[in-house]
Amino acid sequence: MPEPLMHFIVPFSVLIMCGIGIKKSAFLASLATLPDLDVLFHIHRSFSHSMLFVFLLCAPAIITATMKHSNRTYDAVIATLVILSHPFLDLFTYFTPIFWPLYNKSIYIVAEMTTNMNNVSQVHLLFDIKLKPMVFYHTISMDAPIFTSIGVAVTLVIMIGLALKHFWEGKLLRVKS
Ligand SMILES: [Zn+2]
The missing domain is CATH 1.20.5 (Single alpha-helices involved in coiled-coils or other helix-helix interfaces)
Structure with a gap:
């Protein structure tokens, strides 16, 4: 899995590129690490990595911001997209239940290209979408890199x-x- 540092720095750099200030970008990008808090419950890549779950969790914030503080709607939508970047990045590193519960399988996208140093014309392209039945299992111990x-x-x-x-x-x- 990309570690929390990668989950932070990718949206952070995108937000800066979009012209958002450093402090606000840092705050919003830190939200991208939230889905991995499922490790506190000894379950990883759980429902917190489902786009639907993230959207359902964020929808009240977007609706409230739109109804009460229209100038905050933009921030709420950006925060939602930032959190959604987490399962998207995880999708390319290991099985992720990104469409759960609509689709009851975890998805892992492998997209790699390699070559041989002795013959660079030997290019191997690997693109595969792997599927695995979704099972949320509880683990007693888990190594989770911070960076x-x-x-x-x-x-x-x-x-x-x-x-x-x-x-x-x-x-x-x-x-x-
Ligand atoms: Zn994750």
Whole structure:
């Protein structure tokens, strides 16, 4: 599974690209880690990874925001999309019950391309949609990484990119004024 750090940094960078401020992006992106709280109940990839469940949970917030604070509707929709990014990313790493209970199987999408270093023309493309009956089972013990080396590397590259963007934008503003 992508670790919480990856679940955070992917939507965070997208939100920043969409022009949302750093603090707000950080808050909204942190919501993407919520589906993995099912590990606290010793169940992983449970109903919290179902798009329908996430949508049903978020719908009252969207409706309330629309009825009472129309200026918050946009935030509620973005928060919902951010949380939905979690099961979407998980879908490409292991079996995820993304359409449960409408579809009672977990889905795992494998999309890989490899080559041979001795003959780069030997390209192997693997695309497979694997299905497994949905079973929520309780586990006594589970190793759950908070972050991994690749997650740290990706986060550092994105953070350095953001720092450079901030630096150049500041410099441009000084030149213009
Ligand atoms: Zn997950």
